[in-house]
Amino acid sequence: MIRAYEKEVSWKAGGLAIAVHLALLGGLLISFNWKAAHPVLNVTEVELWDSIPNSTVTPPPPLPVVEPEVKVEPPPKPIEKVPEPPKPVEREDPKVDIALERKKELEQKQKVIEQKKVEEKLKKDKALEQKKQLAALQEETRKDEMRDSDKQISDKKAKDALKKLQQEALADEKTAGDQQALSAKAATNAGVLDEFRNKIQAKIRGNVNKTLCGEGNPELKFDIGLLPTGEISGSPKLVKSSGNEACDEAVERAIIASQPLPLPSDPSLFSQFRNLKLKFRPND
Amino acid sequence: MTVSVANDMSIFSLVAGASLPVQLVMLILMITSLFSWWYIFIKFFTIKRAEADAENFENSFWTGGDLNKLYEGLTAGRRKPQGMASIFEAGFKEYARHKQQSRMEVSDVMEGSRRAMRAAYNRELDDLDAHLPFLASVGSVSPYIGLFGTVWGIMNAFRGLSTVAQATLSQVAPGIAEALVATAIGLFAAIPAVVAYNRFASSVDRLSVRYESFMEEFTNILQRKS
Numbered sequence: 451m452i453r454a455y456e457k458e459v460s461w462k463a464g465g466l467a468i469a470v471h472l473a474l475l476g477g478l479l480i481s482f483n484w485k486a487a488h489p490v491l492n493v494t495e496v497e498l499w500d501s502i503p504n505s506t507v508t509p510p511p512p513l514p515v516v517e518p519e520v521k522v523e524p525p526p527k528p529i530e531k532v533p534e535p536p537k538p539v540e541r542e543d544p545k546v547d548i549a550l551e552r553k554k555e556l557e558q559k560q561k562v563i564e565q566k567k568v569e570e571k572l573k574k575d576k577a578l579e580q581k582k583q584l585a586a587l588q589e590e591t592r593k594d595e596m597r598d599s600d601k602q603i604s605d606k607k608a609k610d611a612l613k614k615l616q617q618e619a620l621a622d623e624k625t626a627g628d629q630q631a632l633s634a635k636a637a638t639n640a641g642v643l644d645e646f647r648n649k650i651q652a653k654i655r656g657n658v659n660k661t662l663c664g665e666g667n668p669e670l671k672f673d674i675g676l677l678p679t680g681e682i683s684g685s686p687k688l689v690k691s692s693g694n695e696a697c698d699e700a701v702e703r704a705i706i707a708s709q710p711l712p713l714p715s716d717p718s719l720f721s722q723f724r725n726l727k728l729k730f731r732p733n734d
Numbered sequence: 735m736t737v738s739v740a741n742d743m744s745i746f747s748l749v750a751g752a753s754l755p756v757q758l759v760m761l762i763l764m765i766t767s768l769f770s771w772w773y774i775f776i777k778f779f780t781i782k783r784a785e786a787d788a789e790n791f792e793n794s795f796w797t798g799g800d801l802n803k804l805y806e807g808l809t810a811g812r813r814k815p816q817g818m819a820s821i822f823e824a825g826f827k828e829y830a831r832h833k834q835q836s837r838m839e840v841s842d843v844m845e846g847s848r849r850a851m852r853a854a855y856n857r858e859l860d861d862l863d864a865h866l867p868f869l870a871s872v873g874s875v876s877p878y879i880g881l882f883g884t885v886w887g888i889m890n891a892f893r894g895l896s897t898v899a900q901a902t903l904s905q906v907a908p909g910i911a912e913a914l915v916a917t918a919i920g921l922f923a924a925i926p927a928v929v930a931y932n933r934f935a936s937s938v939d940r941l942s943v944r945y946e947s948f949m950e951e952f953t954n955i956l957q958r959k960s
Contacts, residue, residue: 452776452864452865453861453864455780455816455861456776456780456864459775459776459779459780460772460776462775462779463772463773463774463775463776463778463779464772464775466771466775467768467771467772467774467775468768470771471764471767471768471771474922677902
């Protein structure tokens with residue numbers, strides 16, 4: 451290892467070598483700590499506040515307005531369809547007696563009447579719905595001004611209105627032709643959206659350590675970005691703190707522990723989930 | 735894929751989180767680095783001392799004192815003479831021994847003392863050159879060892895991504911940071927070793943030239959004396 455004549459300096463050299471390495475380690479530690487101690491949350495909090503009211507409150511109103519318009523179209527179609535059926539019947543067996551033809555005509559007339567009835571009913575429904583929506587909108591804007599936990603209620607009302615519309619649309623689809631498939635799909639999509647939103651909330655809620663949130667009913671809001679795999683991209687951003695840091699962290703940990711989050715299997719729906727704003731009331 | 739809440743990227747967590755081969759590479763490199771620095775300091779002190787010794791000896795030699803006295807002063811010391819002094823000692827001892835046997839030719843005496851000096855010179859040079867090959871090896875090989883650790887770590891980091899449909903930087907970044915620590919250690923070991931090797935090699939070259947010229951000059955002096 452070392453020569454005899456080097457022995458007298460070997461201890462000195464060894465000490466210096468260790469000192470050099472300790473110095474390097476110290477330098478690394480200082481530089482790494484300096485990088486790790488970046489409090490990002492406090493900075494981003496302000497920025498994210500004003501994006502919330504826009505996206506949570508404004509999007510729902512336009513949706514219901516569009517849907518009724520789609521519904522008006524279908525009724526005329528069935529009328530066109532009605533004259534068709536007799537044709538193949540005439541062609542196939544020409545010896546049909548008049549009684550049967552009359553019966554058919556009667557049926558046809560009845561169908562037309564029924565169709566008209568349906569149309570009228572739809573028009574009524576539409577008017578009613580628009581009224582409802584107007585009321586809901588007004589309520590929402592009123593509630594929005596108060597801007598508190600009441601917001602959830604207005605959200606719920608808006609959602610209820612949406613759901614009613616969806617159900618009606620579904621019922622309409624049964625009476626009218628396949629033209630309505632598109633609007634129906636949108637309706638079911640909205641249903642699926644809600645369903646998975648609830649699923650995600652439920653999964654995260656199951657992972658929250660509620661004891662950390664203490665008494666009372668704190669509310670917090672988190673912004674999370676999702677990957678198509680259900681994983682969270684980056685880290686969840688705390689938008690509204692509960693005022694209790696331990697509680698905030700507990701919810702954040704729960705969000706991370708809940709990966710992968712449940713997502714609908716239809717990839718076209720994923721765009722709705724890319725940026726999620728979630729509200730939590732751990733003590734509910 | 736678990737992402738820690740606090741973005742803990744301290745050097746300890748990076749090393750502890752690395753995979754076993756990467757940790758092994760880091761360990762090897764740390765030991766190598768410790769040894770190379772140890773040798774660097776040993777060489778630094780010994781070469782500095784050899785230079786100082788050569789300076790002192792040349793001063794006392796060229797002041798024109800009695801060679802016998804100089805020789806006795808060297809051999810009387812507790813310490814075995816080193817460097818230029820040991821070459822002088824070997825040459826003068828051989829010369830004095832031949833001188834006592836008066837029947838020998840001058841050329842034979844000169845040849846004998848020259849051989850003795852050459853042998854002492856080779857021993858001295860061997861001591862001066864000690865550990866330099868180690869430093870050279872560390873300088874050239876440890877970056878590759880570090881690179882191996884890094885490549886291994888990055889391979890692992892990307893292999894972990896194969897199950898994820900969409901990769902984000904945060905999924906790969908910790909693995910790559912871990913892996914890069916290996917390269918950092920390798921470079922930390924290599925750079926000083928290369929610098930030290932070059933410096934010490936040139937110092938040894940200069941010393942050996944100094945020793946050789948001293949040998950020639952001393953041979954001349956002995957030839958004049960006999």
